[in-house]
Amino acid sequence: MSAVLKTALPVRESPAPESLALKAEAKGLDFYYGAFKALKNLHMPVYEKKVTALIGPSGCGKSTFLRSFNRMHDLYPGNRYQGEIRMYPDNVNILAPDVDPIEVRMRISMVFQKPNPFPKTIYENVAYGMRVRNINRKSTVDEKVEKALREAALWMEVKDRLHDLAFNLSGGQQQRLCIARALATDPEMLLFDEPTSALDPIATASIEELVDELRQRVTILIVTHNMQQAARISDYTAYMYLGEIIEFGETDQIFIKPRNKQTEDYITGRFG
């Protein structure tokens, strides 16, 4: 089984340890939905300009963990964090009560499971992050919108209809638009919550290609249901089960010779 997976893996040089810098780190993170403890004492590094994948069966807490990084849980009453997620280079616990979640979200952007473009034009969707920061100078906004759309590999398809409604795009285009929207404000980190689960295989391939290019510039944390996807696009992988991180390591190691029996069972499809 391992041998089969190995051939499917892209050849990638394992990163030299000294080139690794921490972008964020979970330290003893617990999370509660009311009385339900959804995350249990998580410890995990997120390395700068690397892709880290969170895998695990439904309900294992991988999305909950991801959404802690931009304090999405603050939107709903009854949610509670304990422990820390430290962000570097600031070395600040972004879960601390005196940290403004809006400031965190300005630096850590997110792309959701289902494409969720706003009921606005393509242009205004990408410009949204600038609009809410009161950046309105047309030349600046024009330039950033074009740059973000190019980075999201959407520019060529939409440059002649920037002022059409975003809803007229296909599902895959909408998702790339959402990526452009997230990129337009130059975030340091991008969170992807199963970004391809609502897309067809071709659109999925284009998103994966995009993630592969984005790793040069930005730190990426991605939740995925699809193990092949994690194997294809990530540098590091964490396997989660019932709110705990069972194993974390370099993706090649996790997929080729997992140290933990549970991880192996999940990856080989015996479980999950």
Added chain:
Amino acid sequence: MATVDLPRPAAMAIADPDRLKHKFSRNIKERIIEMILFLAALVSVATTLGIVFILFYESLAFFRHVPLVDFFTDTMWTPLFSEPRYGIAPLLMGTLVTSAVALCVAIPVGTVIAIYLSEFAPFSVREAAKPFLELLGGVPTIVYGYFALVFVTPLLQKVFPGLPGFNMLSAGLVMGVMIIPYISSVAEDAMRAVPMSLREGSYAMGATRFQTATRVVTPAAISGIAAAYILGISRAVGETMIVAVAAGMQPNFTINPAEPASTITAYIVQVALGDLPHGSVGYQSIFAAGLMLFLLTLVFNILGHWMRRKYREAY
């Protein structure tokens, strides 16, 4: 082509072949239920058609005596004079001015309430506030009418000393308050129907609650909000008791809300009180006025329908 004899369960062979046929009793029951439901639906359609028919029929009689040109161009409405004149313009103007005043109150306040309740209010506040709003919509309009006449008008007269006892301003303001819950509740429903994923998308970009409410949720709900406004307009145009009590009953061709005036509905009330003999031209005039009102509301409803379709958002 060798056939294989499959073993058959014995029960199958002796099963009653009629079991699968239509049952007479079940069919007749279904038919009767369908008939009752159809009749219930027919009542509302038939009533509407009946009203439209009567309006047109009686108006036709009216327009045999009064030329259409006079009806639309004359600026006097004096059915009780010995030389009666039937120009709808003063009544129409009264309706439009009182409605405009009302909407100037109801649309901004109703929208703000909807945004607050849908996007800002904690659950407990929302649950506490909604019954009060609904109560506002449940107050009989005659109560609002006297509230305007004996409370709001004297208050306004302190600010504007020359204000007459009957005026469109006071009636319009109170009518606006009456319409607030209609607008706020429909608009709030529309905003709450906006999927959470859109709000999350906005928050994830670092937007504040206010930015999310005004830049994402409101545009996403615009078709429902437009429907709320149209409903408010229809209520204002058709409102009767408040204007009949507080705005005065003198047809007055003016756009100044500080003056007294009669509206189409107030005129119909006046005639219904028995000032004009049954069958006279004056009596028939209320059908012509009613037809005007009907057409006015119809125009707004069609406009609303068109706007809903044009701005409908697919999320």
